[in-house]
Amino acid sequence: MKVLVPVKRVIDYNVKVRVKADGSGVDLANVKMSMNPFDEIAVEEAIRLKEKGVATEIVAVSIGVKQATETLRTALAMGADRAILVEASEDVHADIEPLAVAKILKAIVEEEEPGLVICGKQAIDNDMNATGQMLAALLGWSQATFASEVAVEGENAVVTREVDGGLQTIKVKLPAIVTADLRLNEPRYASLPNIMKAKKKPLDAKSPADYGVDVSPRLEVVKTSEPAERKAGVMVGSVDELVAKLKDEAGVL
Template structure:
């Protein structure tokens, strides 16, 4: 069984984003970039399934700028077998929208014929949480989103999902798409020997034009602004005063 895992290059989660002075977006100049944390969890799960004998190959794919090759190398160092980079832009500030990403991955899935696609539930830069669902719809596959546990039994994937009321367990027939939630696993650190081995693993590059897919943006960012600063707290002398202050704030 082959597993396909899409990964995205985003601002490192330890970095505090800065808004551009003109408010047109986030400033990415000289900012540390890394793999989207949810995608890292997806890669880890795919590698674990391969180590357990449920999969034979793990292929990772990234769509965006040329620099995303570094993100793919990280995935290869974690244990993926091959990587595909689809160069869709030369501007690091341009984000490829979910529908365009889904169309590109659909084209790659038709070429690679994976039995399972594991994707992060969302990217931490735009939080759209849409690519996985769109991709499943375009492929006509069953989907299991917000997965906290994945088990493969023959041609069926048994997935435990995180829902508002607790946990829900469903079964989907393969081929299928799963989106990874935070509690699915804890990604491993790539060891130095594996980082060196990753440099020799195949990384195929192609352009979005070769796939014949239009990635022209459908959305326009009107403005971006910093969140409002938090006001200083106050100390209260009694429960009655606390209740009064909460009522003033509209909490009660």
């Protein structure tokens, strides 16, 4: 079974994001970029399925700028077999919207015919949490979101997913879309030999036009601003004092 894993290039999660002075967006100058953490978990899960003999090939896909080649090389170094880069923009500040990404992925899925697509549940830059669901809708495939455990049993995937009330286990018919949550696994580090081997693995370059998809933005960012700073907390000496502050100052009681 072939497994397709979409990955996105985002600001590294350890970096403190800076907003441009004019509020037009996030400052990306001299900022470290890396693979979206949830996508990294998705790649790891695909590799584990291959190690179990369930998956036969892992294809990593990225849709964005040319620099996303580095992100795909990371996926290849982790253990993906080959990669596809769809260069949809030359501007590193441009963010391809989920619907356009899903349409391109749909065309790639129809071309590659994977038995399973594993996505990160969301990207940490825009937090849309929409691409996996949109892709499932466009393909008419089963979907299992927020996965914390995945097992393939014959023609089905058994997925444990995190919901507000705890854990929910569902069985979906393959082919299917699975979106990975934080507790699905712990991604491995790429070893130096695998990093060197990744440079020789196939990486195909495509464009949205190859798949007949228009990636023109439908949304306009009006303003970007940093969140308001939180006020310092107050220490109270007793429960009675806490109740009084909640009632008189916070007005929540």
